[in-house]
Amino acid sequence: MPTDATLVYDEERSVNPESSENIIIEGENLAVLKLLSKSYREKVKCVYIDPPYNTGKDFVYTDKWNQDKAEYWEDAEYVENGMKVDTNVETDGRFHSNWLNMMYSRLLIARQLLKEDGVIFISIDDNEVHHLRKLCDEVFGESGFLTTFAWEKRTNRENRKMVSSRHDYIICYSRNQHFETQILKKLPMSKKALANYKNTDNDPRGQWKSDPASAQAGHGTKSQFYELTAPSGKKHKLQSGRCWVYTEDVMNEKIKEGRIWFGKDGNGVPRIKTYLDAKERGLVPETILFAEDVSTNEGAKNKLKQLFDDVAVFDTPKPVPLVETLIRMCCNENDIVLDFFAGSGATGESCLNFNFSLRLHYILVQLPEATELTSEAYKAGYKKISDITIERNKRVIEKIIKEKKAEQPNLFNDDKKADSLKGLGFKVFKLQKSNFPRTEFVPDPDKTEEENVELLKKYISIKEAQMVTAFNKDELITEILIKKGYELNYTTTKKEEFKKNELFHVTDGIKETLICLDGSLDKETVEYFKQNPKENLIVLERALDTTKKWNLKNYMGDNFVAF
Numbered sequence: 001m002p003t004d005a006t007l008v009y010d011e012e013r014s015v016n017p018e019s020s021e022n023i024i025i026e027g028e029n030l031a032v033l034k035l036l037s038k039s040y041r042e043k044v045k046c047v048y049i050d051p052p053y054n055t056g057k058d059f060v061y062t063d064k065w066n067q068d069k070a071e072y073w074e075d076a077e078y079v080e081n082g083m084k085v086d087t088n089v090e091t092d093g094r095f096h097s098n099w100l101n102m103m104y105s106r107l108l109i110a111r112q113l114l115k116e117d118g119v120i121f122i123s124i125d126d127n128e129v130h131h132l133r134k135l136c137d138e139v140f141g142e143s144g145f146l147t148t149f150a151w152e153k154r155t156n157r158e159n160r161k162m163v164s165s166r167h168d169y170i171i172c173y174s175r176n177q178h179f180e181t182q183i184l185k186k187l188p189m190s191k192k193a194l195a196n197y198k199n200t201d202n203d204p205r206g207q208w209k210s211d212p213a214s215a216q217a218g219h220g221t222k223s224q225f226y227e228l229t230a231p232s233g234k235k236h237k238l239q240s241g242r243c244w245v246y247t248e249d250v251m252n253e254k255i256k257e258g259r260i261w262f263g264k265d266g267n268g269v270p271r272i273k274t275y276l277d278a279k280e281r282g283l284v285p286e287t288i289l290f291a292e293d294v295s296t297n298e299g300a301k302n303k304l305k306q307l308f309d310d311v312a313v314f315d316t317p318k319p320v321p322l323v324e325t326l327i328r329m330c331c332n333e334n335d336i337v338l339d340f341f342a343g344s345g346a347t348g349e350s351c352l353n354f355n356f357s358l359r360l361h362y363i364l365v366q367l368p369e370a371t372e373l374t375s376e377a378y379k380a381g382y383k384k385i386s387d388i389t390i391e392r393n394k395r396v397i398e399k400i401i402k403e404k405k406a407e408q409p410n411l412f413n414d415d416k417k418a419d420s421l422k423g424l425g426f427k428v429f430k431l432q433k434s435n436f437p438r439t440e441f442v443p444d445p446d447k448t449e450e451e452n453v454e455l456l457k458k459y460i461s462i463k464e465a466q467m468v469t470a471f472n473k474d475e476l477i478t479e480i481l482i483k484k485g486y487e488l489n490y491t492t493t494k495k496e497e498f499k500k501n502e503l504f505h506v507t508d509g510i511k512e513t514l515i516c517l518d519g520s521l522d523k524e525t526v527e528y529f530k531q532n533p534k535e536n537l538i539v540l541e542r543a544l545d546t547t548k549k550w551n552l553k554n555y556m557g558d559n560f561v562a563f
Contacts, residue, residue, distance in 0.1 A: 027431025
């Protein structure tokens with residue numbers, strides 16, 4: 001179903017909005033996703049979400065979805081007015097159906113937003129992981145499944161429970177598994193992996209590590225079975241079931257070039273040198289994400305606490321290193337990252353940390369859910385979860401700027417300030433009801449058709465009068481542009497050459513149009529567009545009489561739109 005909502009720009013809570021294409025939206029995420037589905041269709045490279053885990057204890061959402069039998073039977077239409085109408089009752093589903101319904105609609109739209117090679121990561125625990133897999137199989141197709149990561153969320157044992165749970169899952173699907181390029185990329189070399197590269201023999205080719213010079217013999221050819229003679233004269237025989245990686249001629253050539261290592265004394269088991277700079281190195285992602293690499297829940301909470309002046313404003317933030325690792329697996333420069341269960345805003349911070357490399361753009365969506373009256377967040381002045389999302393991203397930007405200013409050379413001196421600030425900001429939008437009046441007229445069955453027509457005309461005139469006196473120009477422009485598929489990073493410039501009407505030039509870098517919200521379109525303005533029919537024009541329906549509308553449509557065709 002379409003939404004009757006719109007988005008309103010909140011300039012007061014935005015940070016460096018002219019320097020960034022990042023977006024934070026305060027509102028119910030299903031309605032927001034519907035609004036984004038035209039402007040951002042097939043434009044998002046990475047979706048990361050941390051939805052409620054269906055535990056009944058979530059901080060943000062009321063996510064205790066279990067129903068009693070009577071409610072379930074009514075919803076499933078097994079019972080009608082208290083009477084059983086189907087004897088084949090499956091009661092187990094009642095504990096999961098509402099949660100799955102909530103996720104299903106959102107995932108359907110998320111798939112529309114993903115690029116052809118786009119990837120979605122979903123954090124989840126044991127309660128719903130198996131159901132979520134089946135749901136994602138339906139939305140993205142079984143072939144879209146890439147992997148399930150196990151994230152080590154804690155390192156200490158929980159002795160108060162029957163079994164101490166140390167991990168959560170991150171399910172990973174792609175929109176198109178058959179895309180022609182590799183969907184998940186290699187990760188950068190870790191400090192631990194880099195520590196394996198040394199240069200103990202001063203090899204001019206640089207740092208290297210040693211790998212086995214033999215392999216399983218199953219696919220070996222006859223030329224790979226021989227006795228190898230080291231430069232020291234020592235003979236090396238193959239172990240049973242092994243063959244040399246190279247044929248004898250190639251192996252002897254590698255030995256002459258110093259590419260085979262025989263240990264410090266020259267008598268060790270031969271090993272192949274693999275050079276750090278020989279090609280682009282990287283690590284294939286593994287299904288286990290260890291705490292030492294991507295941090296834990298506790299580590300994330302402590303980091304967030306430091307950012308908020310030692311106040312614990314959020315109980316279950318995700319670690320920034322974890323989200324950064326997922327982003328590295330799929331994103332390239334200028335890609336868009338979407339998180340529609342934004343929570344504390346960890347995804348935003350992760351993207352901002354890439355600002356001087358990948359220049360990522362993010363869209364965060366967070367419900368303005370009230371914080372608990374007894375919580376540290378509420379006491380600190382954060383009345384809604386979305387307040388925390390926005391404040392966190394603001395503080396991260398301030399922190400990055402402060403750190404960069406302290407570096408030498410200073411990237412934020414006056415002549416470079418504009419370039420340095422690029423990407424370090426965000427625009428805030430709020431979800432609200434549409435500026436266009438909803439038509440809720442219902443004919444009176446006791447009146448004639450002519451009487452009902454007159455009532456409808458009166459109803460419409462009242463609604464139009466309400467719009468004339470009540471609408472906000474900037475809000476209305478935003479709503480119209482969203483409906484026309486413009487991205488939220490649009491800019492407006494007033495066109496001074498029009499004297500009879502107020503017109504604005506609008507562009508999001510891809511599309512552009514002229515827009516006029518005046519109550520009446522002057523003949524002089526109409527004449528301009530008759531002479532310039534290739535221009536794009538958006539006006540309000542009520543600004544036109546029949547003649548003006550016909551002229552504009554006749555001369556401009558699809559370049560003319562009346563709302």
